[in-house]
Amino acid sequence: MRAETAGITITGTAQREAWHSKVLPPVELVAAGVHSVPVVFPGNPMRYTLSYVLLDGDECVVVDPGFDSDEGHGQLIAALASLDVGPREITGIVATHFHTDHLGMAARLASGSGAWIALGNNERRHISAFEDAHEESALDQTRMRAWGVPEERVPEAAMTPESLLDMRRLADPDRRLGDNDILSVAGRNWRIMDTPGHTPGHICLWDDAGELVLSGDHVLPRISPNVSLEIRGDTDPLRRNIESLQKIAGNDHYEVCPAHEYRFRGVGHRARVLEEHITERSREVLAVLSAGASTVHDVARQLTWSRGWASLGQLQFRLALSETAAHIRYLATSGIHPGVPGLVAAP
Structure with missing residues (x-):
């Protein structure tokens, strides 16, 4: 059936x-x-x-x-x-x-x-693709700050040395x-x-x-x-x-x-x-950007999420930020919106 x-x-x-x-x-x-x-x-x-x-x-x-x-x-x-x-x-x-x-x-x-x-x-x-997991984690924390993540949530959003080493294995x-x-x-x-x-x-x-x-x-x-x-x-x-x-x-x-x-x-x-x-x-992302949002985090927190923004923690929080960043990048490469500072991932 x-x-x-x-x-x-x-x-x-x-x-x-x-x-x-x-x-x-x-x-x-x-x-x-x-x-x-x-x-x-x-x-x-x-x-x-x-x-x-x-x-x-x-x-x-x-x-x-x-x-x-x-x-x-x-x-x-x-x-x-x-x-x-x-x-x-x-x-x-x-x-x-x-x-x-x-x-x-x-x-x-x-x-x-x-x-x-x-x-x-x-x-x-x-x-x-890193040499030192602790240095890589610190760099990712810097990236999360550039995305506008509040300082108290930066450790939650960034890759930890342990999670990076799990990927290495x-x-x-x-x-x-x-x-x-x-x-x-x-x-x-x-x-x-x-x-x-x-x-x-x-x-x-x-x-x-x-x-x-x-x-x-x-x-x-x-x-x-x-x-x-x-x-x-x-x-x-x-x-x-x-x-x-x-x-x-x-x-x-x-x-x-x-x-x-x-x-x-x-x-x-x-x-x-x-x-x-x-x-x-x-x-939806464009509308939030057009209303004045200037960081990845500021955009993400104003979007509609199936389980609600407040429920997103740990990996789900990071994925929400990274998904939002992908949309902002797409709008920028399409010539629709200039994007936000500190957006593009490391080459």
């Missing part, structure tokens, strides 16, 4: 029910040789990552293995055992992008199996996947598509014959993925994200397997909705 909502067709009905019930969804067979496995993301509102296990004979490739925790590792290993696969039988790991809830467990899985690890060609260590890839490369796994030819925006090197995997796409965080059925102006990253990430959404504006008949929430059909419709949301958000 399928449920319809906002122009898309939900195919992962058990996943959707679990999402709304705030429990882990079941391990599911999505298509021949393709299984979805939830892996917990502790302390984060997203709650878990949907990893995908691709199986074919002696081949086992895990896409987006999730955040590295003992609980999550146990969940993934138990799911593999239910598929008659041991941890040493993992042959490859693909991460759609360089975030801890996607690449995080790759190093642990590879150390126990010798599996190769793959990332997109353009996914680099932007945030963790993420695995390096053995393989790179470029736009239009073909990854033959589980009897399917997965076409790689560069979809920068959420991160500079985000990729999606398209099985054209099976009409299936592993979309990572590029397109989700309900929420808008965060697009941030970040340390040493793309200096106009929102523009890249719009271009990436326009690349997938067709193919509504494909089933989308996202890394969060639930499966659905209607990727083209969803891409257009997300682009419209970006346009509306940019209008």
Whole structure:
């Protein structure tokens, strides 16, 4: 049975029910040789990552293995055992992008199996490209002050040495996947598509014959993925994200397997909705700027947030600031507004 909502067709009905019930969804067979496995993301509102296990004979490739925790590792290993696969039988790991809830467990899985690890060609260590974590944290605090963050909240908004070191510990890839490369796994030819925006090197995997796409965080059925102006990253990430959404504006008949929430059909419709949301958000940002706001923080606190500005703390506070900065940068590079001082991330 399928449920319809906002122009898309939900195919992962058990996943959707679990999402709304705030429990882990079941391990599911999505298509021949393709299984979805939830892996917990502790302390984060997203709650878990949907990893995908691709199986074919002696081949086992895990896409987006999730955040590295003992609980999550146990969940993934138990799911593999239910598929008659041991941890040493993992042959490859693909991460759609360089975030801890996607690449995080790759190093642990590879150390126990010798599996190769793959990332997109353009996914680099932007945030963790530092020599001294304490100096980098201090520089980020300076950046937050330039964005107008009140002094008492600067430590909350800035990257801490510990969080920076966590990023440094993420695995390096053995393989790179470029736009239009073909990854033959589980009897399917997965076409790689560069979809920068959420991160500079985000990729999606398209099985054209099976009409299936592993979309990572590029397109989700309900929420808008965060697009941030970040340390040493793309200096106009929102523009890249719009271009990436326009690349997938067709193919509504494909089933989308996202890394969060639930499966659905209607990727083209969803891409257009997300682009419209970006346009509306940019209008809101422009209105606040035009009314006299002069810092990233001053703009962000006047915007509409689903859970309310006052509820945003720690990582969510930083993401709200970085997302606002991305919109301000986009307006500036579009020639619509000059922007605000101290905006652009380090090169």
